[in-house]
Amino acid sequence: MPRRETPEINGGSMADIAFLLLIFFLVTTTMNVDTGIARKLPPMPDEEQLEKQEDVKIKERNLFVVLINKNDQLLVEGELMPVRDLKDEAIEFILNENNKKDLPLKEEEYIPELGKTVMVPQGVISLQNDRGTSYGKYIAVQNEIVAAYNEIREDVAYEYFGKSFEDLTEEQEMGIRKLYTQRISEAEPKNIGGK
Amino acid sequence: MAVIKKKKKRAAPGISTASLPDIVFMLLFFFMVATTMREVELKVQVPASSLPEATEIKKLEKKSLVSYIYVGKPKPAFQAMYGSEPRIQINASFADVNDIREYIIAEREERDEDEIPYMTTSLKVHEDTKMGIVTDIKQELRKASALKINYSARERESEL
Numbered sequence: 123m124p125r126r127e128t129p130e131i132n133g134g135s136m137a138d139i140a141f142l143l144l145i146f147f148l149v150t151t152t153m154n155v156d157t158g159i160a161r162k163l164p165p166m167p168d169e170e171q172l173e174k175q176e177d178v179k180i181k182e183r184n185l186f187v188v189l190i191n192k193n194d195q196l197l198v199e200g201e202l203m204p205v206r207d208l209k210d211e212a213i214e215f216i217l218n219e220n221n222k223k224d225l226p227l228k229e230e231e232y233i234p235e236l237g238k239t240v241m242v243p244q245g246v247i248s249l250q251n252d253r254g255t256s257y258g259k260y261i262a263v264q265n266e267i268v269a270a271y272n273e274i275r276e277d278v279a280y281e282y283f284g285k286s287f288e289d290l291t292e293e294q295e296m297g298i299r300k301l302y303t304q305r306i307s308e309a310e311p312k313n314i315g316g317k
Numbered sequence: 318m319a320v321i322k323k324k325k326k327r328a329a330p331g332i333s334t335a336s337l338p339d340i341v342f343m344l345l346f347f348f349m350v351a352t353t354m355r356e357v358e359l360k361v362q363v364p365a366s367s368l369p370e371a372t373e374i375k376k377l378e379k380k381s382l383v384s385y386i387y388v389g390k391p392k393p394a395f396q397a398m399y400g401s402e403p404r405i406q407i408n409a410s411f412a413d414v415n416d417i418r419e420y421i422i423a424e425r426e427e428r429d430e431d432e433i434p435y436m437t438t439s440l441k442v443h444e445d446t447k448m449g450i451v452t453d454i455k456q457e458l459r460k461a462s463a464l465k466i467n468y469s470a471r472e473r474e475s476e477l
């Protein structure tokens with residue numbers, strides 16, 4: 123019988139297999155990116171300031187009150203409201219397009235980055251929650267308010283610069299930020315609903 | 318014309334496996350880069366799926382400047398000792414609200430002075446947690462003047 127050589131296994135496809143694996147993992151691996159809502163807390167007033175400072179009075183028309191109770195119900199300007207309506211309501215309040223008497227006052231201000239004098243609305247969104255409110259609801263409300271501001275800024279960016287807010291230069295961004303500053307006030311929490 | 322006749326039967330030449338290590342190393346490096354190791358063992362229940370959902374989320378940049386605070390119910394193994402009410406975890410251990418200030422100060426000391434204003438505190442809180450404990454944490458952070466915070470949230474896919 124002739125001695126036959128055992129044929130070597132073709133290794134040429136090894137690279138293909140390796141690449142296949144590589145691509146598979148590339149697609150399936152989700153890099154663990156931490157995301158979240160970035161916010162800035164107000165600094166703690168020191169005691170001297172506390173004594174001097176009386177409650178800052180803000181006119182009723184400039185205030186947009188959002189209350190969340192311990193059952194996660196939303197009271198917006200005295201009305202029960204689902205979270206999904208909050209954004210539009212907030213946008214209407216911040217912009218006050220028709221200069222209504224019960225919506226915030228606007229003040230003339232020159233913004234150098236925009237190169238002109240504009241009417242800056244003075245509205246403040248006041249957010250109050252109970253100690254019994256769930257964190258999920260709180261974040262949902264925060265998210266809607268931030269979304270309202272972002273939507274307005276996006277619109278204004280197109281209006282002034284014809285670009286998306288994200289594509290603006292830092293200076294242009296500053297200008298729009300000055301025009302629509304996030305004014306969100308979080309009151310000291312109260313424990314109304316009990317534990 | 319010279320005709321070179323090919324031999325009819327030639328044994329297939331063995332394919333060099335010299336590149337195999339390259340491939341394996343490539344895979345290895347890829348996973349080394351892509352894998353993020355969890356630095357601390359979580360003692361509270363805050364899986365990624367329990368974080369609240371949001372749309373206006375931003376990526377947390379400069380991970381080295383982020384301090385984490387976890388809030389959630391203790392894991393079953395720790396419930397005998399710590400109960401089932403939501404608790405705070407800092408580093409690898411359970412903590413009290415009063416420990417937060419110390420933690421922030423310790424975190425600051427580890428960083429360069431010029432990096433301190435960019436330090437962020439990431440709050441990883443289970444969405445069913447009551448706001449009471451979160452409010453206490455926020456107050457402590459204000460006292461420690463760690464004002465930049467990030468409410469950890471995941472992307473919302475469905476409509477409200």
